[in-house]
Amino acid sequence: MKARMVTAIGTGLGTLGLLGAFAAPAAAAPQRNCAVNLDTGAMTCSSSEDRALRAVDAQASLVIARTYTGANYTGTVLAWVQGQECTPAYDAELQWDDLRSTAAGDLNNKISSVHTYHQCDVKLFDGINFAGASSTWIDQAPVLGNIGDGWGNRAGSIKFS
Numbered sequence: 001m002k003a004r005m006v007t008a009i010g011t012g013l014g015t016l017g018l019l020g021a022f023a024a025p026a027a028a029a030p031q032r033n034c035a036v037n038l039d040t041g042a043m044t045c046s047s048s049e050d051r052a053l054r055a056v057d058a059q060a061s062l063v064i065a066r067t068y069t070g071a072n073y074t075g076t077v078l079a080w081v082q083g084q085e086c087t088p089a090y091d092a093e094l095q096w097d098d099l100r101s102t103a104a105g106d107l108n109n110k111i112s113s114v115h116t117y118h119q120c121d122v123k124l125f126d127g128i129n130f131a132g133a134s135s136t137w138i139d140q141a142p143v144l145g146n147i148g149d150g151w152g153n154r155a156g157s158i159k160f161s
């Protein structure tokens, strides 16, 4: 039996183009990209991290950490930026005392994974304003629930060094 040849490629593409032009916005929610400038306190979210970084007057090269609401670097991503690299010593150059108020909204008890850059690490605190238990210094963690006695969806404040 011979297979039929598909001859309607041109028509198919035309239909696709039409659908593309008139289709409703995609149902899937796009990943939210947010940024906080630790030097100035400026913060915003946008459709891309580049846009968010420009809006807070920062460059991608200044991103010292990204926190995510989902495990394995998924969900809403918040880029933390500052004007210089971290130093090798743990001296907590910068910090954010209340994760209830960030560019991405209320992130208290909502951070599930974290990745750092430029010699920086992060230390998470259970409570607001560095109260309660604290984590070790973390370079990266796809599953914060596996760090120490469990740091998934727990941090209320954060230090960078």
Ligand SMILES: [Ca+2]
Pocket (backbone or CB within 6 Å): 109, 125, 126, 127, 153, 154, 155, 156
């Ligand atoms: Ca907490």
